[in-house]
Amino acid sequence: MKVLLILIDGMRPDALENIPFAQELKKKASYTMQGTSVVPPVTLPCHMSLFHSVDPTRHGTTTNTYMPQVRPVEGLCEVLSRNKKRCSMFYSWEQLRDIARPGSLAVSQLHSVKYVPWEDCVKQSTQGALAELPNADFVFLYMAYPDDAGHKFGYMSREYLEAVAFCWEHVEQIVSALPEDYAVILTADHGGHDRTHGLEIPEDMTIPMFFLGKPFAPGKELDYVNLKDIAPTVTALLGVEAPEDWEGKSQV
Ligand SMILES: [Zn+2]
Numbered sequence: 001m002k003v004l005l006i007l008i009d010g011m012r013p014d015a016l017e018n019i020p021f022a023q024e025l026k027k028k029a030s031y032t033m034q035g036t037s038v039v040p041p042v043t044l045p046c047h048m049s050l051f052h053s054v055d056p057t058r059h060g061t062t063t064n065t066y067m068p069q070v071r072p073v074e075g076l077c078e079v080l081s082r083n084k085k086r087c088s089m090f091y092s093w094e095q096l097r098d099i100a101r102p103g104s105l106a107v108s109q110l111h112s113v114k115y116v117p118w119e120d121c122v123k124q125s126t127q128g129a130l131a132e133l134p135n136a137d138f139v140f141l142y143m144a145y146p147d148d149a150g151h152k153f154g155y156m157s158r159e160y161l162e163a164v165a166f167c168w169e170h171v172e173q174i175v176s177a178l179p180e181d182y183a184v185i186l187t188a189d190h191g192g193h194d195r196t197h198g199l200e201i202p203e204d205m206t207i208p209m210f211f212l213g214k215p216f217a218p219g220k221e222l223d224y225v226n227l228k229d230i231a232p233t234v235t236a237l238l239g240v241e242a243p244e245d246w247e248g249k250s251q252v
Contacts, residue, residue, distance in 0.1 A: 001136065001182075001183055001213070001214075001215070001236060001237045002133075002136065002137050002139075002179070002181050002182045002183070002187065002237075002238070003137070003138050003182065003183050003184075003234050003237050003238060004112060004129070004133065004139045004141065004174070004175075004178065004182050004183070004184045004185070004186070005138070005139070005140045005141070005144070005184075005185045005186075005187075005230065005234065006141045006142075006147060006171060006174070006184065006186045006187075007047075007050075007140070007141070007142050007143070007167075007186075007187055007188065007189060008143045008164065008167050008171075008186075008187075008188050009093075009142070009143065009144045009145075009146060009147035009188065009189055010146050010147030010150045010155065010187055010188065010189070010190060010191065010192050010197065011146055011164055011167075011188035011191075011208065012104070012155060012156065012188070012191040012192065012203070012206070012207075012208075012249060013033035013034070013035075013077070013191075013205070013206060013207065013208040014156065015146070015160070015161055015164045016033075016164070016168075016208055017158065018161075018165075019164070019165055019168045021168055021171065021172040021175075022034040022168060022208075025175075025186070025210050025212060026210075026219065027211040027218060027219050028141060028218050028219070029184075029186075029211055029212035029213075029216055029218065029219075030112075030210075030211045030212075030216040030218075030219075030221075030251070031208070031209060031210045031211065031220075031221065031222065032208070032209050032221060032222040032224075032225050033206075033208050034206060034225075035187065035206070035207045035209035035222075035225045035226065035227070036067065036205055036206065036207065036224075036225070036226045036227070037043070037055055037188075037189065037190040037191070037204070037205045037206075037226075037227055038209055038227055038228065039055070039056065039200050039205075040056065040062060040063075040198050040200075041189075041190030041191065041197055041198060041199070041200075041204040041205050042062075042063065042064060042190065042195065042197070043064055043093070043095070043147070043189055043190070044063070044064040044065070044066060044095050044096070044098075044160075045059075045061050045062055045063070045064075046167070046189035046190050047096055047099045047189060048061045048066075048098075048099060048228060049227050049228055050076075050099075050187075050189070050227045050228070050230050050231065051075045051076045051077065051099045051100065051231060052073045052074075052075050052076070052231065052243070052246070053073070053076075053228045053229075053230075053231040053243075053245075053246035053247055053248040054073050054228065054245065054246065054247050055228070055247070058073065058247075059073060059176055061098075064095055066095065066098040073243065073245045073246070074243045074245070075099065075100060075101065075104070075179070075231075076138075076234060076235070077089075077098075077099075077100035077101070077104040077105060077115050077237060078100070078101050078104045078204060079139070079231075079240060079242070080104070080137065080138055080234075080235070080238065080240060081103070081104040081105070082158060083238075083240045085137035085138060085238055085240065086106045086135060086136045086137050086138070086185075087100070087104060087105050087106060087136065087137065087138045087139075087140070088105060088106050088107035088108070088109075088129075088132045088135075088136045088138070088139050088143065089105060089107070089108055089109070089139070089141075089142070090107075090109045090111075090125040090128040090129045090132075090140070090141050091109070091110055091111075091125065091140070091141075091142040091144075092110065092112065092113050092118075092121035092122075092125055092142065092143070092144045093113060093142070093144045094110055094112055094114075095113075096142060097110070099132050100226070105110070106132075106135070106136065107128075107132055107136075109125070109128045111124045111125055111128075112190040113144060113148070114243070114249070118144070118145040118148060118149075118163070119145070119166060121143075121144065121145065122143050122145055122166060122167055122170050123170065125141055125142065125143065126141065126170040126173060126174055129141040129174060130173075130174055130177060133137045133174075133177075133178060133182065134178055137238060137239070138234060138250050141169070142192065143167045145163040145166060145167055146160055146163040146164045146167060147192070149161070149162070149163040150192045150195065150197070151192075151195055151238070152193060152195070153193050153195075153201070153224070155191065155192035155194065155195070155197070157191055168202070171186065172204060172232060174183065175212070182213065183211070183212065183213025183214070183215065183216070183237050184211075184212040184213060185209070185210070185211055185212075185229065185230055185233065186208075186209070186210040186212070186233070187207060187209045187210070187227070188207040188208060188209075189227070190204055190205070190207065191203050191204050191205065191206055191207060192204060195207040207218050207227070209225050209230075210221070211251055213237075215237065215252050216252075225251065227248075228247050228248030229245075229248035229249050229250065229251055230248065231246060231248060232246055232248045232250040233248075233250045233251045233252055235250075236250040236252040237252055
């Protein structure tokens with residue numbers, strides 16, 4: 001089995017109500033609209049927790065500035081590449097370069113929002129991920145657009161909801177083109193309120209999560225799923241042993 005992980009930055013569960021493909025995925029995938037982020041619900045700490053299956057207090061990155069780990073926990077891409085699995089990531093926010101150590105990625109493709117409009121970042125990252133699917137064992141596709149719209153116009157604003165919908169057009173495109181041996185995990189890193197996020201409140205902490213593929217029962221609603229559960233779920237799907245330090249539980 002191979003895994004495509006899609007993360008839509010700042011996507012709240014209530015932003016999906018008018019997105020037909022999201023509603024369709026609720027029938028095809030195991031899912032939760034009550035998944036939880038980590039504290040603080042901030043982009044880089046969340047991604048570090050997702051890829052290392054520990055809380056920010058343990059990996060040490062508690063802001064959007066990366067901190068080298070004091071007592072290093074092995075990350076998902078390091079574990080997979082050590083087990084000869086090919087990992088690739090497609091992203092649009094350069095700080096994410098630190099979620100995998102040098103040497104653990106086959107392809108690392110940045111379409112920086114500094115130089116490319118948001119829509120093109122989503123498009124080009126999706127195209128890159130699509131092309132890499134046949135070669136890779138684990139592909140990470142990241143879309144930042146909704147979080148930017150949330151900060152600029154407010155979470156749940158019209159502009160924010162349009163950004164979420166734009167990302168889902170590309171989710172539909174890549175999920176529909178998926179080779180049969182792939183499972184998909186789709187999540188957000190955190191939510192948001194007003195024009196910000198980072199507080200331990202439901203609006204910031206609650207995220208939607210979908211698990212699609214043969215091992216996951218269609219239409220099953222999952223309970224108590226946390227961001228930290230994703231890395232052990234990916235290793236379980238790929239038949240690789242999870243490090244002892246990891247705190248999350250596999251959903252397989
Ligand atoms: Zn974020």
